[in-house]
Structures are given as C-alpha cells and as structure tokens.
Amino acid sequence: MVLPFKHEPFTNFNEETNRKDFRQALKSVEEQLGKEIPLVIKGEKVYTDDKITSVNPAKKDQVIGKASMATKKHVEQAMEAAEEAFKDWGNWSAEARAR
Secondary structure (H helix, E strand, O other): OOOOOOOOOOOOOOOHHHHHHHHHHHHHHHHHOOEEEOEEEOOEEEOOOOEEEEEEOOEEEEEEEEEEOOOHHHHHHHHHHHHHHHHHHOOOOHHHHHO
C-alpha cells in the first residue's frame, strides 16, 4: 500500500519550543555519530574487523559511522537466512507484508 504524498507544514522556528526541540534532535543525532554499525544476520549483530567509514562530505573530518563489511561467508549466511525466512513470509498477503 503506497500512501499519497502529503506536504508537511513548515515548522515555525520563531517559537522557542520548536527551536528547543530542533536543538535536542540535532544533539541526539550528534551523539550517535562515529558509532560502529554491525551487520545483522538472523537478527544477530555481527561486527567485523574490516569497516567502511562514512564521512560527512561537507565536513570531511566528521565520521558519520563505521559499518562492518561482509565477507563471502556473511553473504552466504544472510542468503540462507533469507531463504529460510521466505518459506513463511512468502505465504503472507501483500497487505501483511506491507505492514
């Protein structure tokens, strides 16, 4: 089910509560910068030694995150898990899948 586009109203930053909420949201995101991001296979987090480092293109010294790189073995494990999950998921209705 595709929802139609709905334009969200602009935020009025003349209101202190909106400015405060925006600063808090930025702080929350900033606290997450630089974290290591694992692979997730069968719901399990898998950290690897090899990482892809993502940087802010506008501020090259700012690391957004470091994502674990998958090996061939990880890809095979993920494909096996997906094939196993599809046995059940493939029987779901389109509506249930969308949810």
